[in-house]
Amino acid sequence: MTRVKMRRRDFLRITLAAGATAGLAAFARRRACADNAAVQPSQAFEARTLADALRQTVGKGDVPLSARVKLKAPATAENGAEVPVSVEVDSPMTADDYVKTVYLYVDKNPKPLASEFHFTPASGRAYFRLRIKMGDTSNVRAVAKTNKGLLMAAVREVRVTISGCG
Amino acid sequence: MAQNIGNPMISMPASAKKGDLVEIHCLIMHPMATGLHKDEQGRFVVAEAPAHFVRTVAASFNGKPLMTAQWGIAVSTNPFLGFTMRAEQSGTLKIVWQDNWGGRWSAESKLAVS
Numbered sequence: 001m002t003r004v005k006m007r008r009r010d011f012l013r014i015t016l017a018a019g020a021t022a023g024l025a026a027f028a029r030r031r032a033c034a035d036n037a038a039v040q041p042s043q044a045f046e047a048r049t050l051a052d053a054l055r056q057t058v059g060k061g062d063v064p065l066s067a068r069v070k071l072k073a074p075a076t077a078e079n080g081a082e083v084p085v086s087v088e089v090d091s092p093m094t095a096d097d098y099v100k101t102v103y104l105y106v107d108k109n110p111k112p113l114a115s116e117f118h119f120t121p122a123s124g125r126a127y128f129r130l131r132i133k134m135g136d137t138s139n140v141r142a143v144a145k146t147n148k149g150l151l152m153a154a155v156r157e158v159r160v161t162i163s164g165c166g
Numbered sequence: 167m168a169q170n171i172g173n174p175m176i177s178m179p180a181s182a183k184k185g186d187l188v189e190i191h192c193l194i195m196h197p198m199a200t201g202l203h204k205d206e207q208g209r210f211v212v213a214e215a216p217a218h219f220v221r222t223v224a225a226s227f228n229g230k231p232l233m234t235a236q237w238g239i240a241v242s243t244n245p246f247l248g249f250t251m252r253a254e255q256s257g258t259l260k261i262v263w264q265d266n267w268g269g270r271w272s273a274e275s276k277l278a279v280s
Contacts, residue, residue, distance in 0.1 A: 045238040082242045093252075106240055110202055110210040114240035117249075122232050124187045124252030131242035133200065135210065163204060164242075 044113050050105060053113040054143070057103050058151055063143050066152035071142045073156045080134040080164030089126040089144040089152070093119070099126035101145045108138035133164035170195040170244075174263060174273040181278040182253035191248045194263050194271060196220050200239040220245060220265045227277075228257035253279045 044056035054061045068090040077083040091099040098121045105112045119126050126144065134140075137159045144152045177191040201217030202210045223235040233249050251259070256279045262272045 042236055045236070086248070109240050111238055111240065113238050115235055115237045118234040118236075120232055122227065122230070122252055122254070123250060125250045127248075127250050128235070129246075129248035131246055133198075133240045133242055135204070 042113075042116070044116075045111060047113060048111065050107045050112045050141075053105055053111075057113060057116065058143055058145060060151075063151045063153040065154060066144075069142055069144050069152050069154035071140065071154035071156050073140050073158050075157070076159045076161065077134065078161045080136075080160040080162055082131045083134050083140075083158060083160070083164070084129070084131050085140060086129040087117075087127065087142045087144075087154075091126050091146065093121050093124055093126065095121050096147075098123075098147050099144050100147045102126060102128070103143045103145075104132070105141040105143070106132065106134050106138050107141060108136050109133070110135060134158060134160045135163050136160055171197065171269070172271050174261065174271045176259065176261060176273045176275040178259065178275055178277065180276065181280065184253060184255075184279050186253045188251050188253050188277065189248060190225070190251060190259065190275075191246065192223075192261055192273070193244065193246050194220065195244050196263075196265065196269075198239070198241055198243045198245060202239070218265065218267055220263050222264045223247060223261060224264075225249070225251075225259060225261045227251060227259050228255070229260075232259070253277065255279050 044053055047053035047056055051061050070088045072086045087102055089099045089102060099119055102117045104114045106114050114132050117128050139155050139157050141155045172195055174194040179188060182188050197218055199215050199218040201213055203213040205211045217239055219239050220237055225232045232251055256277060258274050258276050260272060260274045264270045
């Protein structure tokens, strides 16, 4: 446990002291090894409010809703520890026009940003399925960002019977 | 760490026609501990067990990046993930999971494209 805390502190110190160098190193590492892509954790995962999480991921809080973003989640989830969610975004997924990133948030979770997915044209479809934890009844929100910077969102409310943060 | 951890698995078709969309399902055993729990008043407080969760899942095909996911603490225990790829050529899909304690697991699956 101590070891982990130390490492996090070291990480923070290094990042703060030499953000640019760390950024370059991360970039070099990303280029060097596809397997290790995006190991650097995004600070947005530590955001404590939806507004902060949105600001740190997409730079603004009001992303227009779009029918191109299809967010599927149950209207009622008996178990908040395992809520099945899927997101699919309409996109040609060509080198010129594709969905680059999809962010998934749970508005009322203590840390609202749940995940971010980075796609490539080789993905064929901007789509993922996973199970998430929800602490309370809340909106689940997906925001898609295309390679051209276009932002689109979808929101669904999920009623949670038993909290997933026991 | 004594509990079940690792054992990554990939489930996907072994073959596909060129241009087909291939759906990939993958699973890994991991506690995905949030480091938080709810107290009697329903407030979130720091739990005794520290956060321990898979932070990145990176998929590549024949060494080329395909999809990368970054996860926070809100992904469920023993995380399941489904995503797709366009079948263009035969090769090997590789998925690498990494957690916030330095744990690293990988799995591979072959795809024959005709």
